Amino acid sequence: MIEPQAPAPPGSAQSWDGRGGTGGDADSPVRLPVRQDTGRFLVLAGVFVCAACGLVYELELVALATYLMGDSVTQASVVLSVMVFAMGLGSLAAKRLRRHAAAGFGAVEATLALVGGCSAMALYAVFAWTGDWGGVWANGPRCLLVAFSLATGLLIGAEVPLLMELIQRIRRQDAGGAIADLSAADYVGALVGGLAFPFLLLPFLGQLTGALITGAVNAVVGGALVLGLFRQDLTRRARGLLVAANVCVLVILATAAVLVDDFERAARHAMYGPDVRVALQTDVQEVLLTGGRDGRPLNLFLDGRLRVSGRDELRYHEALVHPAMNGPHARVLVLGGGDGLAVREVLRHTGVHRVDVVELDAGVVRLARRDPALSALNAHALDDPRVRVTAADAFDWLRGAPATAYDVVVSDLPHPGITASTKLYSQEFYGLARRVLAPRGRLTVHGGAVASRPRDFWTVDATLRAAGLRTAAYRTRGRQAGFAAGPDRAPADTAHADRDWGFVLAARHVPAPRLDPSGPHPRTLTGATLAADARAAERTRVPGLPPSTLVHPRYAG
Template identity: 40%
Template sequence: MVDPAPPSGVSERSTTPPARRLAPPRQWLLLLAVFVIATCGLIYELIAGTLASYLLGDSVTQFSTIIGVYLFSMGIGSWLSKFVEGNLLRWFIRVELLVGLVGGFSAPLLFVLFEYVASFRLMLYSLVGLTGILVGLEIPLLMRILEDQLSFKELVSKVFTFDYIGALLASLIFPLVLVPYLGLVRSSVLFGLLNVGVAGYLLAQFAETRPYRRSMGTAVVLAALALLVAFIGADRIVTFAETATFRDTVIFSKNTPYQRLVLTRNAHEMRLYLNGNLQFSSVDEYRYHEALVHPAMRHLPQASRVLVLGGGDGLAVRELLRYPHLRQIDLVDLDPAMTRLFRQNSMLTTLNANALNHPKVRVWNADAYNWVRTDTTRYDLIVMDFPDPSNYSVGKLYSTAFYRELPRLLRPGGRMVVQSTSPFMGRRSFWCIVHTLQAAGFQTQPYHAYVPSFGEWGYVLAYPSTGNVPDEPFARAAGTLPAGLRYVNAQTLGEMGNFPPDMAELPTDVNRLNNQVLVRYFEEDWGKWQ
């Protein structure tokens, strides 16, 4: 049966008047807006995840929850878009303006409020959620604006092509350009300015915006000025936030692709913080580093080569250079900004005795996890001075998969030493590291030293099971120690191997690459002391 033809002059879609078709250049303007907003949207998500990992730790958990909240909120925004009626272009410009303000000011607000807001996570997820809702509104509104200008398949193809290309660009420039060169605050504000710029450009280019161009133009100009002031004053914003976070004067701070470096100073000491966690105090770091290096080196009078993994501050290398028979020290640290700082800053080169510029020392900026798989050098000692296993990217360096790569790098009779967090405050974490080394085929001698800035701190000497382990117990025979040590001597060595009941061994799981149980132990152990 054939449907009757409509009356003459009546369209089959006569329920609504046809929309005015946009000229092709204006279609491309809207598609270019898709590209910009996709880039901005992903940047806001990455900034929130990175900032949360800096301030709260455990990057995997933070990125996972941030991404989940952000995507869920985008879904809410997409759902809400069906209730938006009227002048869609006007609504889209309003949304762009709000995205620019909320997303642009998110990083400055979170940095400043971290020390002042009791429920920081609520503030974090609220900002992420609001940004996600606004970003979720953008694409549906644009598609509705363009629906009468393009066929459905062409509309979907073009919009999502520009959306995904923008996401790719964001994922590339964020770690390579934005974090190392602009930092999180300036990056956040810059992309807020881009969103506001899109709103202003569309407002100026489309003739149908004339009835409200003056009022909305004023809002765009004010928003742009506010963001511009924040961009110019980003360093002051960060300094203000860090002054509240750190009790001493911040003398250096830098975002790198891998971490946030902060140096503080008072009348008595300098302190280094990585992602907000104290790494050393100049007052007592010698205790930590002497305990890390000399118990192992005292049994290696013929050693010639040492590999240091981590330790980009050069302080462990300083202790190794006390042994004149060493011919080569290779230091592998992931972050070039870290090693550069401790090679060039005069206060820091004084502290590490200019160790990283010594002719015996070779510095390599690489991922230790990959380095040990390709290195063919044989070493007498491997010193592992990694940060604590507070996240999965570091936890892999304490896993059986990593430890099993190391015996082939050791000469016969060689050994290694691992910094292993506190056996008092992180008791399960400490013994998990010991048991993981044993599961990887090492014989172990755990020990500890008192460092006032940290409390009791733990280490593990490890020997391949095929190697020769010293006959004497760890608590005896000091061996040969270099002159000038301020902490380690025969008496302190004798005390290091003694574990009182509150630090005694207890059963733990082994830290394997696929479970990372050590990260969970670390969070639970240290969470009790916060």
């Protein structure tokens, strides 16, 4: 498959395919409408733009797949490995097009612009409208992700051999020098594309529009390079076909860009139902609210995960907070909890002097304060004068927090299996939390579903113990069918939705999950049910699990 070549003497004329001399059209210098130096510069500029577009396609697939399917490590690994493999295949396949390099490059760029530009929208559509089909199509979105990664990689891989042939047609140089020039333009373009995606395209245009505009830029630059510089290499028919192809691609991308808002609304309705009230993209995540009026329960989704269900959030938050409040509780720290619901339960206890809330997403806090339904659900807890909210990463904030400052720490964070949350369930994180606890302080942690993910849950327990804390586990049941409220991500399918939440109460002393006898009476929790839930959780214990650390996370995605 790979043809051996003898190295050319420096300065000798040698084509990219290793043949010396000037025989054949492919080896003849092309007539350009500009000077040779200008022509080479324009080709290298085209390499720069194509490389930037290619990396944007790659990052777009990773970002959207992570948002839709979770576990960023798995999605990034799949996209990168498949794409790099496909680039090798594309490079080999492009060898057959070198004698028609201009026409081949034009066709590759038009196809790449269409595939890369529409990949995000197609993947989102399949997930939204077919993601709950199950059966044979249960992994349909993942198969489409692999297909787009493969197609995009094949087309990107075909670019370099064709561009090498084109730049050598302008002015001959040794292959090593030509490769160095192309590689430099390619790598700098990749840098610009890699920085433009998170800092420009994603925040200002969004995932779908950003991909469509990138595709349009790709089509314009590829078509202009071939039709402008290498027009003489193309027959009249080839020029007409290339113009028609690029026009069709641009029309498709422009039409999709015009309709993208309507498409997003329809996709949201397909996934979340027709009652989407609020849909916004904060600096951290996508936030959606459904229901909350006309008697319909409120649901809060963060990056596609059902974070709060008005039907049963009370069970979760009462079980999370009240057992930890049995004892001194004048100073309370809530990690996460930007929806204000855990704070609501904390403030039901008398004797609370101060509550510090550390929430990564300031947009969620604003919504919890301003949205009528959500602020009513949290009883306007975040507006209480005793509450102070800080927008920060919980791990970073704890590193600078004063020692022994809090009687109670409530960890109301997303499921540890979500890659971005793994460090917030690590031994190092719990060591920082232990440092801010008063001598008789308690830490309560949501550990995910006990019944369906016992290894994850008991890994949380083992990690807390490794951080020097004593633990007591318990759970609560009673989720409404079809809902996956709380931080875990789960399908809305009733057969697969988790039906419990697991919690771990930790302290320097041996903790006991009990309710404060002088405290408020929870509406869904009693001392007897709490004791029974502790015994039920203990029966699921998985012994001998190692703790999770920053460098060796132990949670399943």
